[in-house]
Amino acid sequence: MALSVRPPSYSGAMRGVRRRPGLRVRTTFVAVVAVAVTLVVAGVVVILLLNWSLDKSTTEDARGAARQVVNEIAREGAGDLTGNDIASTGDSASVIQVLDRTGRPLTSDPALAGRPPLTAARPAPGQEVVETTSLNVDGVDGDFRLVSMGVRGPGGPYVVVSARSLAPVTEASARLSLLLALAGLPLLAISALAVYRAVGSALWPVERMRRNVAEISTRDLGRRVEVPPGGDAFHRLATTLNGMLDRLASAQSAQRRFVADASHELRSPLNTITTALEVREHHPGAMPDDELRRVVSTETARLRELVDDLLLLARTDDTTDNPPHTEIDLDDLAHAEADRARATVGLSVEVRASPVKVRGHAGQLRRAVRNLVDNAREHARSRIRVRTGVADGYALVEVSDDGPGVPEADRRRIFERFVRRDDSRHHGAGGSAGLGLAIVAGIAARHGGTAECLASTDGVYPGACFRLSLPLGGDR
Structure with a gap:
């Protein structure tokens, strides 16, 4: 039977190519994009302001030139005006045309000689019309700003049309755009380099920590990471x-x-x-x-x-283990373990069990109560007491005995693994291996509770008093 070999998938082959860039590169990219957006917005605003200013200036220049001719016509009329009289600059960037009452050109700038009216606007005397139109002057096409003013002078009403080329505005905007672009590219490069180096410098403590941690092996956990100054x-x-x-x-x-x-x-x-x-x-x-x-x-x-x-x-110890939790009657567990302990010859077992319920793993909680009772049975002289109750929102199981007790210095250590009380060696307990109380502490922790050894204040039970505390009716 022939075997078919599947070629590697494209997604698997490209997985390495698509690998996400590092923090340093991403931060630099974001910073450069932010600077670029800022430069573009600022450049657009500057260019718009420049266009507005130059456009307004062009309109005012056209209006000023038209007003001079209007004033002259208002005083002396337009009969003696020639093209040279109204030619303001002598080039095609600024031209003037005077129309009579019928709208025909009465006189024009030499660059407009023989041309029809520049505009169809016919403002009344004292009025003006501002518009933008495309004209061909001296064989050159371009946009012009037209200011048409109506005037009444000797010989009747006239219209003075002053045209100013917008080419200087367009050229200035283009030059400024080019200048900003040429200045922005090195600025972006400088920003990218500065941010890249700054982020690298800022992340250097992390790199130093990484190297320190990489040098720490399981054989030598005594080394520590150098702590940089400051509270950052x-x-x-x-x-x-x-x-x-x-x-x-x-x-x-x-x-x-x-x-x-x-x-x-x-x-x-x-x-x-x-x-x-x-x-x-x-x-x-x-x-x-x-x-x-x-x-x-x-x-x-x-x-x-x-x-x-x-x-x-x-x-x-396994936090991933989630055994089923059910409702447990701690008083029933106390009675059951007390009955089991009564089988010991010559041992009196007292039970003071108040009804109390918790949620937990029945087998583990039964084992915890049994270990406490067995521990008390091994060290008691003649009697033990098992008590259940509630205090401060916790369910309690207390097991006391009349044995020698636990020294205060050992009350924490007694819950460690393979730790035995000294008197246990003389009771023939055998087989406990010092794990019973460690199991109790582990089960209590898994159920969100605690296990502790308390100082006895009861004259009848002057020995050890072990308490298991568990949350009332709640999961671990």
């Missing part, structure tokens, strides 16, 4: 990174201690089983079958209990 974002970032490294170092140290302690605890039952098997192999008569089975069964049960405890601790 870089200072806070460095402080946060150092705090994270402190937590990682603490977690690594705790993990190493945990692995070492777990290895030691696991080695003990394995060594016992190995020793018993070796003795039986080399000295068959020294250990009967019943005794061998008893030793192996006891140590296997101890090993299984230790492995189960380690797995439960791992689950309580």
